[in-house]
Amino acid sequence: MNIYGIRAIYIYEMSRTLRTITQSIASPILSTTLYFVVFGAAIGSRMGEIDGISYGAFIIPGLLMLSLLNESISNASFGIYFPKFMGTIYEIHSAPISPMEIVIGFVGAAVSKSVILGLLILATARLFVDYEIAHPVWMVGFLLLTAVTFSLFGFIIGLWADDFQKLQVIPLMVIMPLTFLGGAFYSIDMLPEPWHTVSLFNPVVYLVSGFRWSFYGVADVNVATSLGMICFFMLICLAAITWIFKTGYRLKS
């Protein structure tokens, strides 16, 4: 195992975050805070409680999930796309490092960033809204699982993308709608049919629901189902990455 190699990639990626701290940490915190202010403090006070939780508190897990998904995907995809774009990927290809070690380095850094960001957002939210965390261990568990899964997913996008547009198209055209329709701002139980059933095909619903359960003990779907879905998606991503490295797809000629 090339521990030094993994470490080199991890440090390289983390120092990129520090270098771009405004963009990578400050800006997602600011935008999430705006949601808290607008939906939580301003509009939230006029909204009724959902499942016995004030609207401001209700949207916290969903908003956190939203940032977590976006940041995991963008960090991991950019991390591997940029060396490809610059051509510096030659060094990684010619190094005595295995595909799995490369993934651990890049995805490990993206996960670290996402989790740190998630916790910072959570701390910031406290300034505006009162909330409680019923199952802190599960909360961290969901946070980690989601960060890992979507960093893997982002890594795949970064490998697949061969221009900047492709790098953006999935986060903007697929992930963004899914998160907004994934029950971050509402309980899917509030939706009439057929939209309720349609929502069950949205994987983000399971993430948000499970995560909200770890906060308030209430969920739109069964917690075990949520957990199962996250793990299932993670396995798909791992399988895709294994396939990519085995075949050298978009990596090697």
Place this chain on the structure above:
Amino acid sequence: MEPVISIKGITKTYASGLQALKNINLDIHRGEIFALLGPNGAGKTTLINIVCGIVTPSEGSVCVDGHDILNDYRLARARIGLVPQELLTAAFESVEATMNFSRGLFGKPSDPVVIERILRDLSLWDKRKAKVMTLSGGMKRRLLIAKALSHEPQIIFLDEPTAGVDVELRRDMWEMVRQLRERGVTIILTTHYIEEAEEMADRIGVINNGKIIVVEEKATLMDKLGKKQLALTLQAPLTQLPSELLNYPLELSADGYALTYTFDAQQEHSGIHELLRSLDSLGIDFKDLHSSESSLEEIFVSLVKE
């Protein structure tokens, strides 16, 4: 002696159908400077990229110091440093950070002493805190060499190391390559500056259209394939070659003042003696004569044309 790199039957066909390499067999000796010459698109970079693990071969095998590049890639790659042809450098990292990255990537613990020595050798020590994007082209070229040396490899590939580099820096690089060789590092360089190969290489391989045409010691290659020429400047111009001289491989210049006689350097009998006597008997006077050897460049051009 066992070769340090042994390339056997390497063929590469790209997905586009382009066959870049056709059954390449080549041994690189330990500690030598090997120059791979060839025109653009001959397959030089593909061959290097295969040995370094960047391109997957379609057929054949490569052993680096006894380690197969596919099955035993960790040990094989750890021995190699690659300086790519293009200036592929990170932009925002400092010189020092990118050096540490390279060393770590190749599985070595950080070692500030080694990094300092390499940066000093390449006159980059003063720039260690500078962002890579602020370096000049020549400095980036040196940084790429420094990165390739960061894990103290036994084998260095230099893919067109002096393309677009000024004369002074080119001299510095040649000097550095010699120093590396003195330390026992094997150096494989590709170039289309033939003078570079002529000046530095121990052995030369010529590649064209994906095939190795010739691999020889530099001296042997130049002896074997080199031609010598004797140039005579005449006192009075000739309108045409006299019939007595038609048997000689002679060329008359357009103005009639110069005669060029080409002969094989390998042959014991050059024929110069007879030629001079014939000229004498025909009363053709000359005021100057000099002989010259063909350069590696001319040899190369004739090889590639064939």
